[in-house]
Amino acid sequence: MNRSSESSPRLAPLPIDHAPELKEHFATVRKNLGFVPNSILIMQRNPKVVKAFAEMTAAVWDPESEVDRGLKRLIAHVASRAAGCQYCMAHTIEGAAHFGVEEEKLAAVWEYRTSPLYTEAERAALDLAFAAGVVPNAVGDEHFAELRKHWSEEEIVEIVATISLFGFLNRWNDTMGTPLEAKPMAAGDRFLARGGWTPGKHRP
DSSP states (O other), X not given: OOGGGOOOOSSOXXXXXXXXXXXXXXXXXXXXXXXXXXXXXXXXXXXXXXXXXXXXXXXXXXTTOSSOHHHHHHHHHHHHHHHTOHHHHHHHHHHHHHTTOOHHHHHTGGGTTTOXXXXXXXXXXXXXXXXXXXXXXXXXXXXXXXXHTTOOHHHXXXXXXXXXXXXXXXXXXXXXXXXXXXXXXXHHHHHTGGGTOOOGGGOO
């Protein structure tokens, strides 16, 4: 059986008011994204997990980050692609658009190694993301040698934190079969379908 063709969450998203203590967290998420992802609506069965996840998410997407948040979304996208998480691939490409990455650059993300729209600094970060996203981890000293040409140690920590956050999300959403929401679904169809992306088991 091809598991990627299945279409049903293993645990259904719960109503947004299921855990009243998460009201403020959900309000913040809705303000940032325009909706509350099904991943968190499933996760709210354990509010402590949601709160811990919210702390990490806030740190990664901090507006005062040194690494551009649009690039961080592309880093998360490439890591998610390497991991094979179609849900996160759609979310991150939509998020990159939300943070102002140009449409031409979004459409060329799978050709970042050769596209003139990407700088050497961006390629170094995205190469790291891809190597970190595969199993077993393929990051080598050469990746860090290239990173150090373009990024400070503080920026490298931000880059690796972004990849690591999506390591959690890739595992969560691929395991749960989280159904995609309308906005990331539309972004996936628009920017990723030509490269072979489909929602697969995440089709709502």
